[in-house]
Amino acid sequence: MTKRVILGMSGGVDSSVCALLLKEKEYDVISLFMKNWDEKDEDGVCTATEDASDARRVANQLGIPFYTVNFEKEYWDTVFTYFLDEYKKGRTPNPDVMCNQEIKFNAFLDYALKLDADYIAMGHYAQVEKRDGKYYLLRGEDNNKDQSYFLARIGQRALSKTIFPVGHLDKKSVRELAEMHNLYTAKKKDSTGICFIGERNFDEFLDRYLLTKEGDIIDVDGNKIGKHTGLIHYTLGQRRGIGIGGIGTGEPWFVVGKDLKKNILYVAQGENHPALFAKSLVGESPSWILEEAPEFPLKCTAKFRYRQADIPVTVNMLDDGNLHIAFDNPVKAVTPGQQAVLYQDEVCLGGSIIKSIEPMEKKYLYLNN
Known part of the structure; x- marks a missing residue:
């Protein structure tokens, strides 16, 4: 009996090639585009709409059904709220990790199982291997693209139902397959940045949702050397954008700490400073x-x-x-x-x-x- 696979299609080349490979293996493939965020970029373009259109084109090329599913509420409740809460604590969150845990391998999986799916598939560069009744997560074959880091909070339920069709390939091979089969997304650039921020100015985006307050920049010797624009705009190890160049020895300055109660940003000079x-x-x-x-x-x-x-x-x-x-x-x-x-x-x-x-x-x- 043919196995049904619900594929998460993002509109990128990786998930497009996943669709191709799954169809070649004669799975009953249904493509599903997840709409997790609804907002236009600085040019007034909704990138989710563009990505969905690209995914639909590829699905039509391959002759597989295409649908969209809206997870905006789930995304806001479990990913975006977490993202803001972490910044309020002075930390630097990784929303992609939480998106995989809560949306792609939880909400999406639940939805797929209601459609009688045997498996879900995603375009991550990672691999699943069954050993002695347990499901192991392995690095992707392409060390430069391996995405197991973002999947480390995925458990047995999801892994037992997941296929990563491009996990055994390198990126070059994925591009070549897309071009060989004239897939619409073959030459599409990889997306960068956090999905709900995209190419926007990161600091401006944070300022829309969180209150910021200027404060002192103090070096590890206790000297006040400048003003910061709000602690949420800085992360440990940051070098660029601190705004204190030309002070001291001429070596670069790095963020080495934050004091939320006193609203202080701590910095140290030199890329090998022990405070780093x-x-x-x-x-x-x-x-x-x-x-x-x-x-x-x-x-x-x-x-x-x-x-x-x-x-x-x-x-x-x-x-x-x-x-x-x-x-x-x-x-x-x-x-x-x-x-x-x-x-x-x-x-x-x-x-x-x-x-x-x-x-x-x-x-x-x-x-x-």
Whole structure:
């Protein structure tokens, strides 16, 4: 009996090639475009409308049904609200991680199952492998495009029902397949940035939803050296856009901390300043792919941001259920609010949200805790 697959089509080349590959394998494919955000860009164009149109063109080319589904309320309640709340806490969130957890592999999956789907499919560069009755999340074959980092909070229910048709391919091969079959999106540029912000000015977007207040910029030696435009506009490790060039030694300045109560932005000069480096972190809300914690202490590797090289770490669970992740060597610009994702070789174990960091030198503890 032919298996039914509901494919999440975004209007990009990756999901277009997914549709092609699924059809070639003779699945009963239905394409579904998720409308998660309704807003026009600075030119008055609704990019979701354009993307949906592109997805429909490809579906028509391939002769597969195309529909749209509206998840705007779910997205606002579970992703956008989380995004704003994290900024209010002075952290730097990763909404793509939450979108995968709450929308693509939860709300979308539920919707697909109501359509009698056997599987859902997505255009992520990642792989699923079944071993001894459990579903493992593996890195994508293309190391430069691997998206397992964004999927580390996906559990067994979703993985057991998910196909990643391009996970075993590199981006070049995906483009070539699209061009070979004259798919409408073959030469379409990859989308960049956060989906609901797109190409807009990020600071202006935040100012529309959150109150900001100017405050002092103080260096780690206690000197007041400038004014910031609002703490939400800055993230740990940031170099550009601080507005204090030409002061001190001439080396670049970096954001190294925030004090929300006093509305202070802390900075340090020099790309190797010790205040930029941490030796461990505490991660909250741990989520495990196998839905059970591994044995501790756990020696593995971690990524604290997308496309970062793997960092050797030792992981332990604290009494409150949070994770303590110690680094073999100090790591630069580890940022609260981002996700710490753990790996054993090619297998993604899961992840936790970075709550706090332990600086390389104790005298800098005041900066972010």
